[in-house]
Amino acid sequence: SGLFLFKPQERATEQITRPLGQITDGEPIPAPGEEGLDTAILNVRNARESNPNQEYVEIQASKDNKNPLNISGWKLKGKIGLDVAIGQGTILYVPGQANPQQVIVLKPGEKAIIVTGLSPLGTSFKLNKCAGYFEQFQDFTPRLPRECPLAEDEDLPNNLKDACLDFIERIGRCEVVESIPPAMDQTCQNYVSTKISYKSCVEAHKNDTDFYKPEWRIYLGRGEELWKRSREVIVLTDQNGKIVDSKSY
Numbered sequence: 001s002g003l004f005l006f007k008p009q010e011r012a013t014e015q016i017t018r019p020l021g022q023i024t025d026g027e028p029i030p031a032p033g034e035e036g037l038d039t040a041i042l043n044v045r046n047a048r049e050s051n052p053n054q055e056y057v058e059i060q061a062s063k064d065n066k067n068p069l070n071i072s073g074w075k076l077k078g079k080i081g082l083d084v085a086i087g088q089g090t091i092l093y094v095p096g097q098a099n100p101q102q103v104i105v106l107k108p109g110e111k112a113i114i115v116t117g118l119s120p121l122g123t124s125f126k127l128n129k130c131a132g133y134f135e136q137f138q139d140f141t142p143r144l145p146r147e148c149p150l151a152e153d154e155d156l157p158n159n160l161k162d163a164c165l166d167f168i169e170r171i172g173r174c175e176v177v178e179s180i181p182p183a184m185d186q187t188c189q190n191y192v193s194t195k196i197s198y199k200s201c202v203e204a205h206k207n208d209t210d211f212y213k214p215e216w217r218i219y220l221g222r223g224e225e226l227w228k229r230s231r232e233v234i235v236l237t238d239q240n241g242k243i244v245d246s247k248s249y
Contacts, residue, residue: 025212038066040059041062051225062108067108071104076226088124089126091125111216
């Protein structure tokens with residue numbers, strides 16, 4: 001009861017995810033409409049797809065911008081009267097937990113891929129150097145870059161035998177091992193099954209200066225295509241209704 005400076009349920013959700021890593025990427029979040037002359041470019045080359053999970057457009061923040069762009073609340077408008085707002089997302093996705101939502105910010109030069117359909121992860125998210133693990137079991141359009149650190153380059157425990165080290169050297173980037181040779185001793189099996197994963201990758205690298213990638217994946221959650229295959233005009237507007245960019249094809 002009484003007055004709160006925050007919503008208790010939101011703070012509780014934040015505390016769940018904070019132990020795994022940062023919930024921001026270290027930049028201040030601009031308020032809507034405070035970007036000044038900073039701008040972005042709209043790319044619509046994949047808007048012709050009929051499958052909503054493969055149909056997408058891109059927003060690229062200008063490299064010459066002086067400030068980050070808050071694009072939550074920006075709208076995409078089509079020729080037939082569609083008016084779709086960009087929502088919020090999570091900076092650091094945590095599997096199996098509630099992921100706090102916040103405004104989506106593009107630093108100078110960063111881009112957002114805005115997919116018409118549903119997110120395989122259930123939320124919009126920012127890419128990081130461990131996100132390639134998601135590509136093994138789920139389909140993303142475009143494909144997530146598999147740029148995770150190699151398992152053999154991690155800080156391996158000293159008690160792993162040579163046979164185990166040889167096996168780890170053969171594990172590819174962003175690969176969860178589904179079948180461990182039964183000849184491997186229990187120590188090796190425990191390490192491979194618990195420490196070569198997205199979660200362990202995040203734990204090891206969340207504080208790296210290059211942990212976050214300059215790309216967001218944003219999902220509009222629609223079940224049908226949004227844009228015409230030809231003779232379409234897509235207009236991008238900011239929170240105040242000002243035209244940021246437009247493209248026709």
